[in-house]
Amino acid sequence: MIVAYIDDHREEFGVEPICSVLTEHGTPIAPNTYRSYKRIPISAAELEEAYLVDAVITLWRKNNELYGIRKMWWAMRRAGYRVGRDQVGRLMRIAGVQGVRRGEHRTVTTTRTQTAPRHPDLLKRGWNTPTKPDTWWVADFTYVWTLTGFVYVSFVTDVYSRRILGWRVMGSKETALVASALSQALATRHRQDAQFTSTGLVHHSDAGSQ
Structure with a gap:
């Protein structure tokens, strides 16, 4: 996601300034690291996984950011994705999303x-x-x-x-x-x-x- 964020804003602000700001605020990444990553060819499996992660995030947001692994697995199956429950759990960890449990704090940006x-x-x-x-x-x-x-x-x-x-x-x-x-x-x-x-x-x- 860091690479995608830099991709979205590099034309306007430049790679070096963005990396500098991210590093300053606890998300260290060097410009050379970003450029090296961009040069690495993406395999078909990695591309497929990226699409699935994007689908997970879309469904998670569509369902008010509440779904855990089990409900997300069902939602993915209903949407036509042939994925296993353990695979959905791994995709959710990659995406950095999780379901809400009773008594658990949720991050809210606007109150x-x-x-x-x-x-x-x-x-x-x-x-x-x-x-x-x-x-x-x-x-x-x-x-x-x-x-x-x-x-x-x-x-x-x-x-x-x-x-x-x-x-x-x-x-x-x-x-x-x-x-x-x-x-x-x-x-x-x-x-x-x-x-x-x-x-x-x-x-x-x-x-x-x-």
Whole structure:
């Protein structure tokens, strides 16, 4: 998943900066390690396993991230995949997902608190409203599973261009996680356009209490 993450963002940020940020926040990977991995030919068995892992993640999310091995095995069979129960367990371990047990804690990135101060929703889901960049920016964060556990990734996206202007990876949900992503987004626009100003720009995030 680390390699896939670098693949998704290398054109915009470059391999070295991404590896540096990931290493800084507890997910060590060197640029040469990434490039060496990309040069290794993928076997048919590895490719098939990658497709199955992707199917497991899709079904796990579709079922509210609740399914354990047994229910996931049934779901895979219903979806037409000829897999064994032990194989499903191994695929789930590779994907870094597991079912929820009674009394077990689940990782949640967004928690609404009704008593917390909340700014009005200025967007009202009108995603097609902007007619130019830098009208609306939306911010969110999620978590990404890695070989050393999971890390939180925050990002700021321009609604009109769909471009990620700023992002940040950290091992915990702190103010700096989202604040630094916004700072990077502002720096990105200033670097591209010295006349850029945030006047009139709407920055939107969800109603989480983080």
